[in-house]
Amino acid sequence: MKPNPFFEGLYVPLVTPFTDDLRLAPDALARLADETLSADASGLVALGTTAESATLTAEEKQTVVRICSAACQAHGAPLIVGVGTNDTATAIKSLRELAATGDVAAALVPAPPYIRPGEAGTLAHFTALAEHGGIPLIVYDIPYRTGQTLSIDTIAALSRLPGVVGIKHATGAIDATTVELLGCPPPGFAVLGGDDVVISPLVAAGAHGGIIASANVRTADYAELISLWRRGSGEPARRLGAELARFSAALFAEPNPTVIKGVLHAQERIPSPAVRMPLLAAAASTVRRAALLAGSRAPSTDPAPRASSPTRPRSSPRTASNGSSGY
Numbered sequence: 001m002k003p004n005p006f007f008e009g010l011y012v013p014l015v016t017p018f019t020d021d022l023r024l025a026p027d028a029l030a031r032l033a034d035e036t037l038s039a040d041a042s043g044l045v046a047l048g049t050t051a052e053s054a055t056l057t058a059e060e061k062q063t064v065v066r067i068c069s070a071a072c073q074a075h076g077a078p079l080i081v082g083v084g085t086n087d088t089a090t091a092i093k094s095l096r097e098l099a100a101t102g103d104v105a106a107a108l109v110p111a112p113p114y115i116r117p118g119e120a121g122t123l124a125h126f127t128a129l130a131e132h133g134g135i136p137l138i139v140y141d142i143p144y145r146t147g148q149t150l151s152i153d154t155i156a157a158l159s160r161l162p163g164v165v166g167i168k169h170a171t172g173a174i175d176a177t178t179v180e181l182l183g184c185p186p187p188g189f190a191v192l193g194g195d196d197v198v199i200s201p202l203v204a205a206g207a208h209g210g211i212i213a214s215a216n217v218r219t220a221d222y223a224e225l226i227s228l229w230r231r232g233s234g235e236p237a238r239r240l241g242a243e244l245a246r247f248s249a250a251l252f253a254e255p256n257p258t259v260i261k262g263v264l265h266a267q268e269r270i271p272s273p274a275v276r277m278p279l280l281a282a283a284a285s286t287v288r289r290a291a292l293l294a295g296s297r298a299p300s301t302d303p304a305p306r307a308s309s310p311t312r313p314r315s316s317p318r319t320a321s322n323g324s325s326g327y
């Protein structure tokens with residue numbers, strides 16, 4: 001039985017680059033994956049919301065996972081893959097297929113979207129996935145997209161399920177549940193922030209890292225922010241955190257990932273800013289504003305040398321129930 005992975009540091013949910021006529025651009029994705037991991041990301045997330053995964057065909061999804069997996073293997077980094085469905089049986093099937101590839105460290109799975117099965121139903125859903133999916137799970141807690149809130153008691157119950165290794169906490173704010181969760185985090189259970197604008201205070205309060213779409217652009221700066229907080233350099237972390245919050249707000253001024261794609265295109269890192277419907281390309285003025293902030297970096301007065309990334313996942317003492325791939 002492999003030990004469970006423990007996720008900390010910066011995980012970047014990559015955009016899916018398209019051509020102007022909306023075909024997948026695999027070379028651009030491979031380049032982006034390599035650049036992101038070279039810029040100190042701890043790992044990648046394939047098929048997140050930011051990847052427009054709802055609009056990808058099954059074949060495109062396989063291509064995206066294959067490209068991201070190759071980049072992660074080349075860099076010795078973990079790959080997390082998003083699996084979003086509100087049908088428990090289908091989710092188990094997808095997880096088993098991912099597990100069979102053998103090179104995915106964990107699946108990022110939202111509470112079942114749209115159905116609002118209640119907290120007991122959500123717990124039963126994850127219990128079934130943990131038992132039958134064959135791969136470590138990170139719970140994606142994002143009530144403003146799923147319609148399902150999770151209380152601290154339900155999160156605690158989820159954390160006790162064997163094979164559930166963490167949570168992407170994206171409740172839109174730092175709220176009472178966040179404070180409870182970070183005040184007494186379950187052992188071996190990673191808390192990763194998922195709201196870009198508040199990632200700095202969340203890591204300051206004890207989160208182990210984040211899954212941050214904005215880091216498609218300023219990867220090294222988001223990695224540095226997490227590293228600064230985790231080594232206790234509060235003053236430069238606060239300053240960088242405020243600067244990056246302004247940047248993230250500019251990137252999220254229109255639906256994600258339209259502005260991020262606009263900026264990556266302006267930087268000539270992807271061939272087109274194109275997004276698939278129902279998303280519409282961001283306004284040029286919005287992209288210009290975010291692109292202006294993409295290059296800036298307030299000088300740091302932190303005299304300490306930049307820490308080498310402490311962020312590749314380590315093994316936790318907990319073990320997967322199912323012998324699934326651990327990192």
Ligand SMILES: O=C(O)C1=N[C@H](C(=O)O)C[C@H](O)C1
Binds near residue numbers: 013047049051214256
């Ligand atoms: O794709 C993701 O994972 C993320 N998606 C969020 C969203 O678009 O709602 C944002 C977050 O930064 C990462």
